[in-house]
Amino acid sequence: MSEPNYVVIAASLRGERMGRVLADWAATRTPAPAELIDLAETTLPDDNLLQPGGGQATELTDRLARADAFVLVTPEYNHSYPAGLKRAIDWHYREWMFKPATILSYGVQGGLLAAEHLRGVLAELHMVTTRRVVGLTTPWYDLGPDGYAPPDSVTKGFDLALGELAWWTETLRTARRDRPYAR
Numbered sequence: 674m675s676e677p678n679y680v681v682i683a684a685s686l687r688g689e690r691m692g693r694v695l696a697d698w699a700a701t702r703t704p705a706p707a708e709l710i711d712l713a714e715t716t717l718p719d720d721n722l723l724q725p726g727g728g729q730a731t732e733l734t735d736r737l738a739r740a741d742a743f744v745l746v747t748p749e750y751n752h753s754y755p756a757g758l759k760r761a762i763d764w765h766y767r768e769w770m771f772k773p774a775t776i777l778s779y780g781v782q783g784g785l786l787a788a789e790h791l792r793g794v795l796a797e798l799h800m801v802t803t804r805r806v807v808g809l810t811t812p813w814y815d816l817g818p819d820g821y822a823p824p825d826s827v828t829k830g831f832d833l834a835l836g837e838l839a840w841w842t843e844t845l846r847t848a849r850r851d852r853p854y855a856r
């Protein structure tokens with residue numbers, strides 16, 4: 674099989690967001706080259722057009738459809754993940770299905786409440802999340818001249834999560850090709 678397509682999604686829409694630098698770092702660690710989707714640079718249709726199962730094609734539809742695996746880089750806002758990420762999820766449907774994801778969350782205390790909320794939503798889309806997810810606590814203190822410069826323990830933990838993601842990526846790619854689920 675060809676190299677899998679990894680897609681890193683930066684979830685924050687804020688102008689002065691921390692998320693982009695973390696997503697850029699995450700994209701340097703994926704087992705194969707990753708495409709970055711920055712939701713702050715994405716315009717989705719108005720939600721009054723939303724339908725069950727998504728709706729009209731968006732500027733992300735083809736990019737998500739091509740993906741074999743996702744790395745979701747999300748902050749925690751009020752103990753969950755941001756509304757912009759939920760909109761991106763809701764505007765698509767088959768593009769997510771039967772694909773794996775890992776989550777890199779961040780916040781004052783690691784953002785793991787965001788990660789756990791996200792897992793339940795992704796399960797509804799027949800997605801699998803890695804057992805390990807990494808939560809970055811106050812990553813803004815680990816910024817260097819070249820971007821995010823985490824302690825080794827963070828890099829090791831994230832690489833373990835990506836190792837799980839790689840296993841699921843190959844497993845689900847094969848399953849989608851050879852034994853597509855009757856949905």
Ligand SMILES: Cc1cc2nc3c(=O)[nH]c(=O)nc-3n(C[C@H](O)[C@H](O)[C@H](O)COP(=O)(O)O)c2cc1C
Pocket residue numbers: 685686687689690691692693748749750751752753779780781782783784
């Ligand atoms: C609306 C809002 C709500 C927040 N709520 C939380 C929270 O519940 N837990 C937390 O650890 N940090 C919280 N924070 C702090 C964020 O973790 C921090 O601002 C982070 O930089 C946000 O990511 P971003 O810069 O990529 O948007 C919140 C920030 C915002 C803007």
